[in-house]
Amino acid sequence: MRSLATAVSPAATLAALLLAALLLAGCAVPIVSESELESESGKQFQEMRAQMPASTDVRTRAYINCVSSAIVQQLEKPYVDEDWDVEVFESEDINAFAMPGGRIGVFTGLLAVAENQEQLAAVIGHEVAHVTQQHSLKRVNREMTTRAGVIAGTAVLGGGYGVGDVLSMGAQIGLSLPFSRANEVEADTVGLNYMAAAGFNPAESIQLWKNMGRKTKLGPPQFLSTHPSGDNRIQELIQQLPEALKIYNAAQAAGRRPACQK
């Protein structure tokens, strides 16, 4: 039988000890606030705009704005009150993201996989759910704690770290690094409800993920590198469908029937 001591990984024990040492030394672990992360995300969003061409196709921009707008109108406070900034990037990449502070980015390549307004709503709903469930914020603060622990161990060597470094890493994470499996399940569930509440048929989310799994001429979609598809995700969505369909039917009855034209 394993003792309690050996059941805990040595790395976790070390991190806990280092963190305790840091706290004893009187250094508080800095916590990143939602507004700090929002302002850092704003900078990164502007950098992306400076580096990547925006789509000049008026119809495509209007279409993506139409779907995004229908989704964000269904968010909880304070997110529903934010002035959501939507950018359409001209790129073959099959990708999309949302950032804290009310920002959505969609790459035109996504439209090769998201074949109709419902499938596009499935992606945008999922990405926005990462923001409303504060997945980046939680990750940044986990990272701050971990680094604080490491720094506690190396402080005598002159190690230091900046809040800005961790912040910028955390904000980039939304696009470049995958969230945890638990975060993905949560974003799927919450996102499915957002699309349904906006009046998009949630059943289309299943077709979206099937499309994502198809090979494209450019190789697998970039979105898949951070969003492993496969049967698990689809099975879980199928289980969530009955609840989402109730929300969808209520939205339709209330007159929420988006007609975003590609």
Ligand SMILES: [Zn+2]
């Ligand atoms: Zn995700």
